[in-house]
Amino acid sequence: MAIIFFTMPLEPERLSVRELCADDIPLIADYWEHSDLQYLISIGVDPEKITPRKTFISTLSRQLSLPKEERNAYCIIWLLDGIPIGHCNTNPTQFGTEAYMHLHIWKPELRNKGLGLVFLKKTIPLLFENLQLNVLYSQPNAANKAANRTLEKLGFDFVDELETLPGSITSRQMVKKWELDKDYFMHMINA
Secondary structure, X not given: OOOOOOOOOOOHHHEEEEEOOHHHHHHHHHXXXXXXXXHHHHOOEOHXXXXXXXXXXXXXXXXHHOOHHHOOOEEEEEEEOOEEXXXXXXXXXXXXXXXXXXXXXXXXXXXXXXXXXXXXXXXXXXXXXXXXXXXXXXXXXXXXXXXXXXXXXXXXXXXXXXXXXXXXOEOOEXXXXXXXXXXXXXXXXXX
16 A cells, blocks of 8 residues: 655645546455544444455445446545545435435545545536436534535535434434535536
């Protein structure tokens, strides 16, 4: 794995996004397998629910082999100077209608630097276009200030704060539910 050295601030042109490819799957598996236990808990993950690596890789590979219209999950890889450093995925995904977005920067030293905002500005148009979505949702843990602040800056509307089970590997938790309408977002970025 490459070690990334950088000085802040990071110029947005150093950041790029692309669709998931098969070579990225082990990197995402590494993120889930090697993340600090306290970090996982802080973002609402129940470590006991994380799928074993072999199963995770097989499941994600199977999803990648399906046409987008049939996938329950869809993933965009985030790159710094061409090196993958995170991902944004939708799960569940209802092609042509709506999806729930999740965002992850893999390296602790790259978190809380404002990268998520830049990456999402590049990612969200792809999610709307490639999945033909009308609405995009996100439900970060209510205590995850960085994720909630980022969604607000992007123009997501706050819907509710509620206790729920936001994902298959999460614990029951308080989340803030956010919603972004495609027409509103496209108007906002073209203004």
